[in-house]
Amino acid sequence: MTAQTLEPRWRPRKRTVAGQLRYATAAVDNSPELLAIADALTARTGRPRNIPIRALLIACCLHARVDPTNMYRTRIADLLVSLNAAQRRDLGIAGPVSYSQVERAALKLDRAARDGITLPANDHQDAQTLNLDAVMSLICSAALPPGFITTATVAADGMDFESPARPQGFVDKRTGEILQCADPEAGIGHRTATPSHPSSWFTGQELTVVTNAPDRPTSGAPSPPAPTVVLAAGIRAAASDRAGVTAGLVLWWHQRVPVRECAVDRGISQGSDDDFAAPLRRAGIEQIIDLKTQDRKIHTAWTNDQVLMINGGVFTKGTPEALYTDLPTPKLSDTTDEKVRKHEIYDRLQPFACQPLTAIDEAGRQRFRGPAHKHVRRVRCPNSPRSMRWSLLPKTRCVKGEPCICATTFTLGPEDDIKLRQRDLWMTTKWKASYGRRNMAEQGISQARVHAGKLVRLYTQVRNRAGQGIAAAFSLFGSNLTIIQDWYDARGIDDPWVAFLGEQPLDQSDHPRIPRANRKKPKASLLRRLASGTDPP
Structure with missing residues (x-):
């Protein structure tokens, strides 16, 4: 056995609120679509809004990163108040910040996303109208830095997003309609049973996410390593339009980065051919599905x-x-x-x-x-x-x-x-290895709900689909940014945002090592063998 050097372990880069503010500002300013949305929602007459839409976008992105437990407007207002005068001035905020100002700006964004935001034509693209799914996808994908490693394979899945309203009978006084709860746009969905919990029902929305997945490995070009992040997201009432929203999100990302394969579960692929399989075929995207x-x-x-x-x-x-x-x-x-x-x-x-x-x-x-x-x-x-x-x-x-x-x-x-055809034959070893890449969507959901974010019930108190979707999109932004930073920190290298922001890169001398007392010490016999360079007898 030859002498080896134990790989050093480094502490992650210190993350301060001021540093995360630079990340959030760069993410919003680096997205032409988000800046166009902020410009489209800015009034041309009357008194200027004290909290511009651009400042609201940056503040929500920052709040989702530093406090992933909720997206309450009171907390966003408190965050803006905690910033110093220079930081607020850079956001375009001149006067004092109040809750009502944050609420009015947030309502403006939610209602515009619900009704559709029309962006004027420019030198790069024609005029377009963004629906709620497109706005959500733009927000959560803004966390991806320039030069982020992307693949030609995506995975999609849905997750329950319970309404903050209590699931009990509620009568709409305006129409007399009996609703499931005080949230008028909530639906009743079913959670699939797993080995860890039985099947159950919930009242609220279903959030569909599209994540990156490894490409098919080849002998000459294995799939590049990259963190699993949410590329696009959409929201619907529970148990409705699963196939249609997934196809729309995959095609939306396909316009930005070419996609060759898409892996989904049976809850999505069992939709009609016109809703899911046919749009993907027309775009040249192969499906990887399971059969019911x-x-x-x-x-x-x-x-x-x-x-x-x-x-x-x-x-x-x-x-x-x-x-x-x-x-x-x-x-x-x-x-x-x-x-x-x-x-x-x-x-x-x-x-x-x-x-x-x-x-x-x-x-x-x-x-x-x-x-x-x-x-x-x-x-x-x-x-x-x-x-x-x-x-x-x-x-x-x-x-x-x-x-x-x-x-x-x-x-x-x-x-x-035609709806069931795929490259690998169902239940073969090759199909199993290929379909296993769908777990990247499950990983993205677990990151958003447990490990990097807290996208669960009462994450927001808003009782409408548009507001809940925008809040979920900001939560996914924070989860994506956390995942990217942690992934690069774990490898002792700087994430791409550092180079984009022009910050000082950290070399090995700048990275403080974890104290030896906090590391697992190898046995003395192993250290002697490593030093001598000889195999054990």
């Missing part, structure tokens, strides 16, 4: 009776029946060994799968090559003498002289399970 029980079926393709559709995959009809008869289904109680065994059973089907030749076109048609095609060469087929020379490959049950598609190219239409 109704989609796990075996039948002959409608457009070609020589094609067998197995769980959304395209196979030759010459596939041995023993391989797809009584296929096991996944269960929540499966052990690791049982999961591996089931994946191996599905892996046996892979040689008989047809290879996609083209992407799905606008009409829903897609061309395939048979598994015995000369450019595929996965199986042997009696109707293809060339393939029979490949003695080590499995053989189909095709009969010589009868029609088959094993060595041909063919086209399938939109009626042939």
